[in-house]
Amino acid sequence: MEIRENITLAPYTTFCVGGPARWFMEAASEADLTEAVSFARAKNVPLFVLGGGSNLLVADKGFPGAVVHVVNRGIREEMDGEHGIFTVAAGEDWDRFVSTVVARDFAGIECMAGIPGTVGGTPVQNVGAYGQEVASTIVAVRALDRASLRMVDFSAANCQFGYRRSIFNSTARDRYIVTEVGYRLRLHGAPHLAYKDLAEAFADKPATPKLTQVRKTVRSIRRKKGMLLVKGDKDCRSAGSFFKNPVVSESQLADISARVSKEANLAGQAEAAPIPHFAAEPGTVKLLAGWLIEHAGFPKGFALGAAGISSRHTLALVNRGEATADEILALRDQIRKRVLAQFGICLEQEPVYLSGS
Numbered sequence: 001m002e003i004r005e006n007i008t009l010a011p012y013t014t015f016c017v018g019g020p021a022r023w024f025m026e027a028a029s030e031a032d033l034t035e036a037v038s039f040a041r042a043k044n045v046p047l048f049v050l051g052g053g054s055n056l057l058v059a060d061k062g063f064p065g066a067v068v069h070v071v072n073r074g075i076r077e078e079m080d081g082e083h084g085i086f087t088v089a090a091g092e093d094w095d096r097f098v099s100t101v102v103a104r105d106f107a108g109i110e111c112m113a114g115i116p117g118t119v120g121g122t123p124v125q126n127v128g129a130y131g132q133e134v135a136s137t138i139v140a141v142r143a144l145d146r147a148s149l150r151m152v153d154f155s156a157a158n159c160q161f162g163y164r165r166s167i168f169n170s171t172a173r174d175r176y177i178v179t180e181v182g183y184r185l186r187l188h189g190a191p192h193l194a195y196k197d198l199a200e201a202f203a204d205k206p207a208t209p210k211l212t213q214v215r216k217t218v219r220s221i222r223r224k225k226g227m228l229l230v231k232g233d234k235d236c237r238s239a240g241s242f243f244k245n246p247v248v249s250e251s252q253l254a255d256i257s258a259r260v261s262k263e264a265n266l267a268g269q270a271e272a273a274p275i276p277h278f279a280a281e282p283g284t285v286k287l288l289a290g291w292l293i294e295h296a297g298f299p300k301g302f303a304l305g306a307a308g309i310s311s312r313h314t315l316a317l318v319n320r321g322e323a324t325a326d327e328i329l330a331l332r333d334q335i336r337k338r339v340l341a342q343f344g345i346c347l348e349q350e351p352v353y354l355s356g357s
């Protein structure tokens with residue numbers, strides 16, 4: 001495997017931002033990944049695992065360690081009754097995989113069409129969209145244990161999936177490199193139409209839509225929101241949603257609502273807008289980070305230098321041209337500060353920040 005030096009990372013990310021990696025390798029096999037881990041150990045530098053760079057912000061100064069880009073390929077499949085078990089190499093493009101299986105009428109991931117990045121990135125933050133999450137179809141994850149240099153096979157339960165969470169981005173962060181993911185998809189299964197925008201798109205159609213129609217509609221909704229990677233579309237020079245939707249207790253929601261009403265009264269407004277929320281785990285609710293951001297005074301299209309908020313989606317911070325990572329972080333901090341002051345909620349960042357420190 002070739003080991004390159006001082007490779008600029010910006011072109012490897014959807015934000016198109018960031019400085020160089022001191023060392024850079026492309027791993028096409030488990031043996032390459034083992035070599036990459038050994039190389040970083042020998043140099044005594046940190047090793048960062050890069051997939052499609054779509055959930056990543058790289059610091060302007062770059063990364064003084066080694067980056068291994070996962071580029072292994074291949075899909076194996078077998079039938080298990082009415083289900084297909086697809087074992088997919090981590091370096092495969094996620095959206096292409098969705099397109100392939102949906103065209104063959106396998107259900108389970110059709111709502112996650114158009115999400116950029118690699119297959120290996122999907123279990124890391126339990127990727128999800130429009131009412132589906134990969135956690136409900138993943139049956140196995142194979143990974144290289146960076147500590148023992150052994151391959152480990154995880155069941156879905158062992159991945160401990162939660163909202164944008166797994167062991168790979170929490171308790172075992174930086175321990176494993178995902179090499180393969182197994183998905184269990186139902187042949188001729190019905191599409192999942194739980195999400196409001198999606199259900200509305202098919203509301204006046206008498207027959208259940210085909211999976212291919214659902215995939216197409218998801219992509220077109222995403223495109224309208226600037227959440228599909230389209231060449232030349234400035235709104236998608238981003239990492240998708242920059243903040244997670246906060247999950248709070250029901251009593252916290254009551255406190256926030258009381259606080260908002262009090263402020264509305266003080267401002268002489270008759271009534272404050274109710275805070276939109278959805279049921280989450282028992283006793284908790286999920287708030288919409290986009291709503292909080294807008295109501296803290298950041299409209300769509302807001303600009304701070306070359307960083308900004310997408311003109312079509314409040315949750316996406318975008319690189320409006322030649323933005324630096326520092327400019328994007330400055331915008332992040334401004335948003336967080338005002339949301340905290342107004343609602344008492346500390347927004348959690350979704351993309352990974354790669355820097356020297």
Ligand SMILES: Cc1cc2nc3c(=O)[nH]c(=O)nc-3n(C[C@H](O)[C@H](O)[C@H](O)COP(=O)(O)OP(=O)(O)OC[C@H]3O[C@@H](n4cnc5c(N)ncnc54)[C@H](O)[C@@H]3O)c2cc1C
Binds near residue numbers: 051054117125227241
């Ligand atoms: C326009 C746009 C829309 C998006 N929409 C959504 C959405 O609807 N839902 C959603 O959940 N996400 C969304 N995202 C975020 C992103 O696409 C996903 O999180 C994606 O799964 C990241 O995969 P990646 O390969 O690009 O990972 P990267 O960005 O390369 O890496 C992200 C993290 O995963 C780790 N990682 C990557 N590959 C591996 C591996 N093989 N083994 C171990 N660790 C690994 C990295 O080390 C890093 O910590 C969106 C992003 C963009 C730009």
